[in-house]
Amino acid sequence: MELLATCYLFEGLSESQMQHLTGITKETSIQKDQWLFHEGQEAKQFFLIKKGTVELLTKVNDELELPIAMLRDPGSCFGTSSLTAPYVYSLSARCAEQGSLLVVEAMELKELMQEDRDLGYILMTNWAAHLLNRLKETRQELKIHFRTLFKSMTS
Helix, strand or coil, rough: CHHCCHHHHHCCCCCCHHHHHHCCEEEEEEEECEECCCCCCECEEEEEEEEEEEEEECCCCCCEEEEEEEEEECCCCCCCHHHCCCCCCCCCEEEEEEEEEEEHHHHHHHHHHHHCHHHHHHHHHHHHHHHHHHHHHHHHHHHHHHHHHHHHHHC
């Protein structure tokens, strides 16, 4: 339960709600170079790092995937595309270092959110705030790239 409490999705949940979440998580081992899912696949689960490193990648073309992030911190979650339609992973995930994950079946979580609307509200509010922060970060990165591009074009 301590690991779940470190994940941004679950901030603000009661001890009772955290107990219910613990009941729907399973721990699994991951091996170096193991693919957890691929961009475009149906998203049925999301994951929290317990131990190890997971690399997130995006497709550039049919042959090339570009690394986006390395997740190392316990409680880091990924695969949250499983929480909302169209339920398709937007990135690929590969194990970069042996470890273990907590796996949450999205269908079971959705059922729990139906039963406990407060839990669902908190989780989705936390997720929306996280996505908004990611959007802001992406915009900042784009500004930097465009400034560099424009500077090189005018030089």
